[in-house]
Amino acid sequence: MSRVRDVLASLGAVLVGLGFLFVVQPGLAAVLPIPRLALIVIGLLAAVEGIRSVQRRRGSEIVGAEPPDPEFGIETDAPGDDFDARIARLSTRRGWIGGDFDRVENRLRTAAITVVAARYGLSKLEARERIEAGSWTEDPVAAAFLGGPTVPQPPLEVRLRMRLGTTPRFQRYVHRTADAIAATWEAR
Amino acid sequence: MNDIDRSPARTSAGIAIIAGGFAIAVVSSPATTVVGGVGVLFLLLGVVRGWRRAVTIGAFVLFLGVVYAGLQNAAAEELLLATAGTVIAWDVGEQSINVGQQLGRSARTARAELVHAASSTIIGVVTIGLGFVVYTLATGGQPVTALVILLAAVIALVAAVRD
Amino acid sequence: MTVRQTHRWYGVAAVAFFAAAGGILSSRPALLLVGVVGVGYAAYARLTTAPEVSLTLDRTVSDQEPPPGSEVEVTVELTNTGDPVFDLRVVDGVPPGLEVTEGSPRLGTALRPDKTATFSYTVEAQRGQHEFGAATILARDASGAEERELEQATETTLTCIPSLPPAGPSIPLRPQTAQYTGPVPTTSGGAGVEFYATREYRPGDAMTRVDWSRLARTGELSTVEFREERMATVVLVLDARQSAYRSDSEGTPALEHAIDAARSLTTSLLGDGHQVGIAAFGAEPCWLAPTTGEDQRAAIRRLLAIHPGVEPTPPQSQIVVSRRVRQLRRQLPANAQVILLTPLIDDYIATIAGRLDAYGHAATVLTPDITGGETPGQRLARTERGLRIERLRGNQIPVIDWTPTDPLEQALGILRERQP
Numbered sequence: 001m002s003r004v005r006d007v008l009a010s011l012g013a014v015l016v017g018l019g020f021l022f023v024v025q026p027g028l029a030a031v032l033p034i035p036r037l038a039l040i041v042i043g044l045l046a047a048v049e050g051i052r053s054v055q056r057r058r059g060s061e062i063v064g065a066e067p068p069d070p071e072f073g074i075e076t077d078a079p080g081d082d083f084d085a086r087i088a089r090l091s092t093r094r095g096w097i098g099g100d101f102d103r104v105e106n107r108l109r110t111a112a113i114t115v116v117a118a119r120y121g122l123s124k125l126e127a128r129e130r131i132e133a134g135s136w137t138e139d140p141v142a143a144a145f146l147g148g149p150t151v152p153q154p155p156l157e158v159r160l161r162m163r164l165g166t167t168p169r170f171q172r173y174v175h176r177t178a179d180a181i182a183a184t185w186e187a188r
Numbered sequence: 189m190n191d192i193d194r195s196p197a198r199t200s201a202g203i204a205i206i207a208g209g210f211a212i213a214v215v216s217s218p219a220t221t222v223v224g225g226v227g228v229l230f231l232l233l234g235v236v237r238g239w240r241r242a243v244t245i246g247a248f249v250l251f252l253g254v255v256y257a258g259l260q261n262a263a264a265e266e267l268l269l270a271t272a273g274t275v276i277a278w279d280v281g282e283q284s285i286n287v288g289q290q291l292g293r294s295a296r297t298a299r300a301e302l303v304h305a306a307s308s309t310i311i312g313v314v315t316i317g318l319g320f321v322v323y324t325l326a327t328g329g330q331p332v333t334a335l336v337i338l339l340a341a342v343i344a345l346v347a348a349v350r351d
Numbered sequence: 352m353t354v355r356q357t358h359r360w361y362g363v364a365a366v367a368f369f370a371a372a373g374g375i376l377s378s379r380p381a382l383l384l385v386g387v388v389g390v391g392y393a394a395y396a397r398l399t400t401a402p403e404v405s406l407t408l409d410r411t412v413s414d415q416e417p418p419p420g421s422e423v424e425v426t427v428e429l430t431n432t433g434d435p436v437f438d439l440r441v442v443d444g445v446p447p448g449l450e451v452t453e454g455s456p457r458l459g460t461a462l463r464p465d466k467t468a469t470f471s472y473t474v475e476a477q478r479g480q481h482e483f484g485a486a487t488i489l490a491r492d493a494s495g496a497e498e499r500e501l502e503q504a505t506e507t508t509l510t511c512i513p514s515l516p517p518a519g520p521s522i523p524l525r526p527q528t529a530q531y532t533g534p535v536p537t538t539s540g541g542a543g544v545e546f547y548a549t550r551e552y553r554p555g556d557a558m559t560r561v562d563w564s565r566l567a568r569t570g571e572l573s574t575v576e577f578r579e580e581r582m583a584t585v586v587l588v589l590d591a592r593q594s595a596y597r598s599d600s601e602g603t604p605a606l607e608h609a610i611d612a613a614r615s616l617t618t619s620l621l622g623d624g625h626q627v628g629i630a631a632f633g634a635e636p637c638w639l640a641p642t643t644g645e646d647q648r649a650a651i652r653r654l655l656a657i658h659p660g661v662e663p664t665p666p667q668s669q670i671v672v673s674r675r676v677r678q679l680r681r682q683l684p685a686n687a688q689v690i691l692l693t694p695l696i697d698d699y700i701a702t703i704a705g706r707l708d709a710y711g712h713a714a715t716v717l718t719p720d721i722t723g724g725e726t727p728g729q730r731l732a733r734t735e736r737g738l739r740i741e742r743l744r745g746n747q748i749p750v751i752d753w754t755p756t757d758p759l760e761q762a763l764g765i766l767r768e769r770q771p
Contacts, residue, residue: 012344019322019337042340043375046386049343050368053361053393062240062359064286065500067487070445070456072190073477074664076598078723079696080732087728111731114738175727182730185737197459244362251366251385258381267381271388275363279392282359283495287459290440290489296470297459300438307437307493308392315391319384335383336375339390343368346394 087175091168104174109146112136112181119188142180145173193293194238199301200284201235204243204277211250211273215257215266223253228277235281238288247278264323272312279308352501360396360496367393392494399492401499405433408486408503410443417476419513422452426471427486429503431462438491439468444484446509448663449474476511478610478656479663483507512656515648519615520555520760521623523767524583525688525713525749549573553619555760557767576623583625584641584686586712587613588679589661590693590700591633592672596665597696599721599755605694607663608719608755610655612692615759616717617651627651630682630689632675634666635659638682676703680710688713694721696732701739708748716743717751717762 090100109131116136117127130136134143134151141154141162153159162172208231212224230246233239254270283304287297322335367389374383406429413424427443443456454472462468485504491497549562552572562573589595589609596604613629620627621643628641629651637660639650655661683689689707693700695718708714718740722733740750749769753762 008344008347012341015337015341015344019335019341039336039375042336042343043372045340045343046368046375046390047372049347050365050372053365053368062282062286062357063355064290064357064498065353065355065487065489067290067440067442067457067489069190069192070442070447070484071192071451073448073450073602074596074604075190075602076596076604076665078600078725078729078732079597079694079721079736080723080726080728080730083728083731084726085728108731111735111738115734118738118741178727178731182724182727182734185734192455248366255370255382255385258385259379262381264380264384267384268388271385275389275392278363279495286357286359286495287440291442291457291459292455294455295457295459296455297440299461299468300440300459303437303461304493304495311392311395311494312388315388319387319391323380323384335380335387339371339375339383339387342390342394346390346397 083178087171091171101170105146108174108177108181112146112177112184115181115185115188119184137180137184139176139180141173142177145177194288195293196235196238196281196284196288197291197293197297197301198284199298200280200287200305203301203305204235204281204284205232207273207280208246208250208277211254211270211277214269214273215254215262217257217260217262219260220253220257220262220270223256224250227251227253227274231277231281235284238285240282240285243278243281243285247274247281250274250277265320268316268319272316276305276308276312280305352499354401354497354499357491357496357498360393360494363389364393364396396494396496399494399496401490401492401497402434402436404436404439404488404490404499404501406430406488406503407432408505410483410505410507412507412509414476415508416510416512419476419478419511421476422473423476423509424471424473425456425483425507426469427456427458428467428469429458429460429462430467431464433464435461435463436490437461437493438495440489440491441468441470442487442489443472444486444504445474446481446483448477448479448481449509450477474509476509477663478511478513478607480657481509481511481663483509510657512653513614515614515618515652517618518553518622519617519619520758520763521553521619522616522690522715522717522751522763523557523749524585524625525715548576550576555763555767583620583688584628584684585620585625586628586630586641586683586687586689587616588689588691588707589613589629589631589633589637590691591631591637591661591666592670592700593665594696595694597694597721599719600723600725603721603755604663604665605696605719605721606661608721608753609692609694609717610661611755612717612719612753612759613655614652616690617648617655621648628687629654630679631658631660632670632672633660634662634668634670636675636678637661638679640682641684641687672699672703676706679707683707683712685711688715690715690717692717692719694719695736695739698739701743704743704748705746708746715749715751716740717753720752720754 112131113124113127116130117124131146132148134147137143140158144151144154162169208228212221227246227250230242230249234242234246251274254274258267287301291297322338367386370382371386371390374386409428411426417423429441439460439462441458445451445456452473452475456472458470460468485502488501488503490499552574556574560574562575565571565573591606595606598604617627626641626643629639631637637658639654689712691704691714695701704714704716722736723729724733740752743750749766751762751766753759
């Protein structure tokens with residue numbers, strides 16, 4: 001590889017000399033006519049260099065270092081932000097991995113049972129039954145999410161709105177259930 | 189969550205627009221002025237919004253305008269100056285974007301920007317100077333020849349130095 | 352040190368070569384001239400290289416031990432001890448716990464040999480010991496085609512140790528066990544309780560303790576202290592796990608609120624003559640045995656500010672809390688009661704309160720409320736925290752539910768009202 005470099009470098013040096021010679025002694029150019037072929041070759045060389053430049057550009061973007069951003073203090077989430085993030089992530093997954101969804105449902109169910117028991121002065125078992133029946137909340141979506149098979153599906157218009165909306169279905173169900181639980185707690 | 193203001197650096201943005209405007213002004217063909225004007229508009233969009241692609245397109249359109257003027261037999265000095273102006277517009281424009289991205293608006297960056305712009309300008313002047321001298325001196329029927337030889341020399345040397 | 356190509360000149364080079372080629376092959380001088388300029392720039396881009404960088408970095412701060420919340424000016428001086436650098440970019444290593452409030456820790460400059468560039472910015476002082484990191488240096492050649500990245504470090508430390516407040520609201524303590532030979536004294540007073548002393552009334556003192564007869568006589572508000580309130584041994588236990596660094600709507604982590612509360616409680620408890628100690632479940636084991644006196648006051652002040660167990664930045668790895676709890680059990684004096692300061696973000700810390708209580712160390716929980724109500728997740732978290740508080744109270748563990756925007760004495764007053 002360095003042999004080629006040396007050849008090119010020497011060629012370059014010779015050409016520089018020649019070029020300046022032609023500048024200084026214009027008559028010389030007429031006397032030593034550079035064959036048309038040589039010019040064509042040089043032109044093609046230039047074209048080749050151009051193509052090589054394009055190849056390099058094609059394969060690489062303009063890059064630069066990305067230095068760290070030290071201007072800000074520590075940034076942490078509010079409690080519950082991780083829950084929202086996990087729900088958003090789970091909602092977009094194609095393949096359902098049972099464990100994750102169950103955990104979310106369990107967390108909501110546990111919270112719901114305790115909240116309903118506290119709100120209405122019931123025992124845990126009675127609260128569980130009420131949730132199973134879907135009578136703990138006015139929100140049909142939340143009732144359906146935590147309810148048993150006897151709980152009716154949310155009304156058609158609600159389901160249609162959810163389907164047409166941009167929020168994924170799972171996320172909607174979870175959000176409304178979380179809100180229903182929080183509302184029940186606030187109302188105690 | 190938080191992010192600093194990374195808009196393109198002002199000094200370079202201004203210089204880039206001026207260089208583009210200069211390139212148009214130096215060529216006396218009305219068609220070039222129109223085409224070049226479109227180029228400068230893209231350039232402006234690029235350095236205001238931080239879009240590299242707009243800067244590249246703007247410079248390229250400007251370049252086409254200059255080439256067109258050349259094919260209409262504009263003077264050598266006009267072509268040389270306009271080309272240098274176009275390249276400087278692109279170079280300093282992209283610099284304003286990368287400085288903005290790496291250092292942000294609140295940082296003092298004028299010195300780095302000015303040194304870079306000055307350096308580009310010097311190269312432009314040198315290239316124009318050499319090109320102009322060779323072109324006008326090398327009369328005697330084959331003005332192109334000398335220039336071509338020198339061009340070949342540059343290509344060879346450059347290819348030799350880095351790959 | 353990394354050297355990278357920015358590739359920014361590739362497009363220009365391509366166009367230049369094509370123009371030159373076109374000019375040669377079609378014998379158009381105009382295109383050739385245009386190509387010449389472009390090729391000249393392509394050569395410029397290829398021939399310049401990113402310089403070897405040799406710099407010295409000097410950093411000074413306007414106050415190395417500033418009071419919290421004050422503005423500290425940081426001045427950086429960069430001297431070139433090597434070859435000229437045409438494009439020098441610097442990003443200073445501001446400590447992760449500090450925020451830049453004015454100016455910028457970044458600079459873009461060019462430096463000839465032996466020249467110095469100076470820039471400064473302002474940070475707001477926060478509790479803790481803050482070490483500045485290395486500055487990131489980016490050096491490009493004149494054409495910008497090549498970039499060299501390196502780090503330059505110099506040691507600078509900013510230490511901010513907030514002082515303890517001069518006075519603080521008193522916290523109702525749980526009855527001490529195992530210290531008295533007789534029946535366990537209750538906090539409600541009555542026959543058999545020994546009068547000890549009268550002192551000046553402090554906001555937050557129980558209404559049942561006010562010396563009304565003295566008020567009627569002299570118009571002075573004063574509080575009566577009973578003997579069983581003397582010489583309690585109290586350990587403030589801080590929750591400094593990752594979850595305790597969650598923040599409220601202002602962005603302040605729960606731990607900061609907990610430490611604020613700890614400072615106030617330290618003042619009032621020590622002032623009342625009790626023994627106070629500190630422990631924390633954090634990045635590093637943290638334990639200061641309970642005792643009284645000025646030395647202890649100073650030690651607590653220092654610990655709450657700069658101990659590695661309660662740093663301003665969250666711990667990097669998981670903490671094995673169960674081990675820490677066992678350690679704490681071994682370290683706690685037999686008659687010590689604990690006040691657990693935690694945001695109650697998870698169930699585990701609530702069970703710890705219960706466990707310590709069961710082990711014979713009467714527990715009180717002081718919990719700053721950092722929950723928000725903006726999203727369903729946040730509302731759920733708020734509800735779950737409320738449930739944990741109820742559960743703890745159901746197990747006879749007093750809980751002080753404190754909204755940090757309200758004064759602490761208000762929350763303590765509410766607790767007092769709860770207790771019969």
